[in-house]
Amino acid sequence: MTGNEIRESYLRFFESKGHKILPSASLIPVNDPSILWTAAGMVPFKPFFTGAAKPDYTRVTTCQKCIRTPDIESVGRTARHHTFFEMLGNFSFGDYFKESAIPWAWEYVTEHLRLPPDKLWVTIYLDDDEAFDIWHKVVGVPAERIVRLGKDTNFWEIGVGPCGPCSEIYVDLGAERGCGSPDCEVGCDCDRYLEIWNLVFIQFFRDEEGNYTPLASKGIDTGFGLERVASVLQGVPSNFDTDLLREIMDYTAGLFGLEYGRENKVDVALKVIADHCRAITFAITDGALPSNEGRGYVIRRLLRRAARFGRLLGIQELFLYKVGGAVVRQMGRAYPELAERQDHVLSVIHNEEKRFSETLAQGTEMLNRLMEEAKKQGSSVIPGADAFKLYDTYGFPLELTQEMAEEQGFTVDTDGFGRAMEDQRQRARSARQETEYISERGALFKKMREEMGETNFVGYDALEARASVQGILRDGERVKSAQAGEEVEFILDVTPCYAESGGQVGDHGRLAAPELKVEIYEVTKPVENLIVHRGKVINGILKEHDQVSVEVDVARRLATCRNHSATHLLHKALKMVLGDHVNQAGSLVEPDRLRFDFTHYAAIDAGEIKKVEDIVNDSVLNDFTIEVFESSVDEARAMGAAALFGEKYGERVRVVKMGDFSLELCGGTHLKNTAEVGLFKLVGESSVGAGLRRVEAVTGQGALRYVNAREEQLAEIARLVKAAPHEVVRRVEGLLENNRELEAENEALQARLARYQVHDLINSVKTVKGIKVLAGEAAAPDMDSLRGMVDLLRDKIESGVIILGSTAGDKVNLVAAVTKDLLPGGLHAGKLVKEVAAVVGGGGGGRPEMAQAGGKDPSRLREALEKASQVVEKQLKL
Structure with missing residues (x-):
């Protein structure tokens, strides 16, 4: 079996x-x-x-x-x-x-x-x-x-x-x-x-x-x-020799001219690749994505382990996405979701393997150097700090480093690795770290941070601040100043501007000094604790060491805070309505809207959407005080705080509490109380993957704009159907019913017209070598109607060839049919309609008994139909 x-x-x-x-x-x-x-x-x-x-x-x-x-x-x-x-x-x-x-x-x-x-x-x-x-x-x-x-x-x-x-x-x-x-x-x-x-x-x-x-x-x-x-x-002898895995292994072996069963090294690699590719293909199909945490870490580890076993076989090209395709072919019948999401899954695998291949050679070279150095010192242990560097810089999971080291008789100091991981934020980069393996931009900002220190972010409590310009970049190059009209990046020692993080967009704002004005339109954090502002110099000259004032765009920040605070209320409301299994899987918080991705197994129906909306709006009307305080991770967990997707937490965490309703760890900006959210309105719900749903919502002015737009639409519909707004539904229902009656009447008239046309077309039948040939133009609005007329004519003539054409705007539709008794004689509707369609600048084809085609030149339809008899005669000679 x-x-x-x-x-x-x-x-x-x-x-x-x-x-x-x-x-x-x-x-x-x-x-x-x-x-x-x-x-x-x-x-x-x-x-x-x-x-x-x-x-x-x-x-x-x-x-x-x-x-x-x-x-x-x-x-x-x-x-x-x-x-x-x-x-x-x-x-x-x-x-x-x-x-x-x-x-x-x-x-x-x-x-x-x-x-x-x-x-x-x-x-x-x-x-x-x-x-x-x-x-x-x-x-x-x-x-x-x-x-x-x-x-x-x-x-x-x-x-x-x-x-x-x-x-x-x-x-x-x-x-x-x-x-x-x-x-x-x-x-x-x-x-x-x-x-x-x-x-x-x-x-x-x-x-x-x-x-x-x-x-x-x-x-x-x-x-x-x-x-x-x-x-x-x-x-x-093993699970791998069953058809469930062997077909995948044979496919992989065939990609590279290998053969299973000849050499143990090859066999082990093929088994690892087949097993791990099954795991990552299914996991990504179900919504997991490669990352450095949780499930994502498992996916990344398995994918990189499989890729490395491929390299051990001498395979340098990207191949795992091809093996993923073999998994889909093998397992897709039992698990249809594999085929449904195949393009997305294989794209994720391809991109992740490509990313890994770019660092694998460099990381392997570094590990080899580390082992050589250890040998010289008479040691067989890779220091934990170096193993962490491989993880942090090249994306090598600790387990991969352990495997590679073990093959050469080395072990890894896992305790030291753990300490290095714990001290990641505090420790300085080792002098031996080789910056050519870091992105050029990342290396530049790390160097600037070492030179000028970290940015002091004061934007939780203040929306303006005095600051000193620490550095300026134009097109990625350090410069001393920037003129009016130039777009630059700059770093300040202090800023109230929030940098894009955790799904919340960065602030906009203004930088000013006597005779200087800069519009800030992007704030990011390219490396830890260094905030970079991007903006355009409007007036004056921006220079290093300038003393400036910085102001956040207050209206934009407040709109963003409305949406961010509403996201916390929404998260809790979804749990209350759908169940505790709901957990955040991603978010986007902008001034105009919010988007929230979460774990759930089914679409949210209209009743559930209304319940969620009501709970959030009730929380707004309850005017809950929003408290923000710091705590240890353990204390926060003990209080029941939920962690938000995409956040990184240290020993101390920032806790956002909204009355007794919501408690979450969050590094974003928020309101002072929930009443400031204003109206909350859900405007969209969709699927973003297996077990993942997405909702979109608006608040405050955005919600008012949404409601006003809907009211304007309703008023316009009322005007068009000539009814008062409160009577629109009844009026539209009446129009739809009237439309259905007219459609039925139209179909009946079309059928009667078709019968009349059939009668006229029957009279135009010609005989070619003893075979009836009917070629004519029909008044059919679309291809379906044309095919219906061909069926009627085929029943009428009983034996023969039929070719009908019609025009629809600047297009030509053609349908050809050959009765079954004539098929053994060499007639083929697909080939016939293809030649006829060439006259009107088109093409097509199909089965021997029925085929269709299209064309681009309605003016030559009559010429094309006249050619039909010649094509029939030619087919009969073959």
Whole structure:
């Protein structure tokens, strides 16, 4: 059986047992922020087992896509380790229990998969006599094939909560796959006994003291590894040799003229690439993106590890996006979302690999130098600070550095790496850092920061300040001054201007001094704690060391603050309406609008949108005081503060509190109270990826402009339909009904006209070598109508060739048809209409019995139709 056949067989089997087949949940848990990935089939159902939510179905079966990353280094070197895998499962939420789960499992593996019972072994928990009796007395498994194992392997629990004993099914793959030890038995670490199915009997609740209380409503959670079962049924030595992975590996090998099975080094690389490409393709499809944190870090690590294994094979070109395409082709039928988002996914992979390839060679060269230096000093340890430099400058994950060092017999000082990471903001760049590997612009600003110090941002509390001009750049070059009319970048020692960060746009403002005026239209932070202003000198000369006054555009800042404070209210409102799984995934805060991306699994309906709007506007009317204070991260978390997407937090964090309604960590600018937000109005809702939604909103003056525009539209519609605004809906409904009646009448008249035209066209039939040929012009408004007339004529003449043409503005439509009895004689409607269309400057084609074409020259339609008989005669001669 192929992997696809096993997957389908399993789901259909449990469907026959009353289970509801549900699609795989996203790899990104939408309702469980405690974990990075969906790592087992039961993860989406945790609330049902805990009783936190009530399921729609009491029996469910799924094939769940999963990612697990604790053993990344083992992937490719063992037969079973994967980062991405598929877990088949059947689940009961207070419905059936062991009495059904055990017999069904045996029925499926022996009768549907036809695994020999004498090759199967069963494990149970030490004192689970209930399971033993069912396996032995009901199913008929010999007692000597039922093995009792301890809590470390056959009891499932994750701290406080539901838990219970397990029972596993093993396949004996034969002594030749074993370790050779006389003590080799079920549970041995060798490859002889392969676990394929784990049945978890959720029957206890463990409290904080470690007491186990029987559950009134028991559950079943099973995991049936698709790749493992496929390896058994297909008789191959590892999961990688199954069709689920082998096709991807063979495709990769074919790209570069390699062959799987010839050399261990090549085999390991092909396995790593296939596994990791499956993981990153599925993860990006579900909305994860490469980054240096959380899931994004996992994606980046896997992609870069796969890319590096390609380089070890001598592959220098970008190739992972091609392998990603092979993953889509292999898995797209079972997971349609892969094909739906293929362009986006492959583009992300391509861009990330390109980015990595630009630094890989330089980073590898630096690591080699570090190892050479360590050798000279008699050491085999890469210092943590140097490993951090590889991470910080070249994007090398610590694990990648460890792997590369291990291949040369080196280890990495991970404690030192951790200290360097912790001290990132404080420590100065090492004198050995090589700035040619940093972007030219980044290096320039870092040098300027070292020279002139950090910028003192005072814009949380002040909207104007006195400052000294520390440096000026024109077209990226340091200059001493700038004249009126020039656009430049400049750095001040103090600024009230907020730099673009965390989704909030930067301030606009003005810089002034006697006889000097500069308009500021962009504020950024290209390196940590250095704020760069971009603007145009309007009057005077801007010089280094000038003493100036700086003012923020107050109206623009206030409008931005309205939208930013509203974003916090919106975040809380979405959680209240849609559920606690809602978490911010990105935002844009501008003066005119706000955009908010968040985790959610479905479109928001009109009722939910209204609830969210009402909650936010109620919070505005409640006039909550907005407090801003600093705290430690732990203290803020203890208070329940939520972290916002894109923010970086140090030991001290900035907390924004809005009454008792909202509490978030945030580095942006805000109002003094929620009443200043004014009117809040949601104006858009859409999808931005699997499990990700986006809403857009306006506040304050922006909301008033939006409402006024809608009122103007309503007034204009009322004028056009000649009704008062409050009667517009009824009036439009009447017009639509009248329009439907007119359309129906028009269709009836068109049909009658077509019948008259058919009668006239029938009279124009010619005979070419004994075959009826009808070529004429028809009054058909579009291609569909023209095809309909051809169908009517074909029924009328019974045998022959039909070519009809019509004009629609400056275009020509042509349709040709050949009755089926004439097809063996060589006539072909597609070729016929193509030649005729050439006369009117067009082209087309299609099937032998029916085809269509278009043209650009209506004036030559008659000439084209006259040529039809000649083309028919020519086809008959061939």
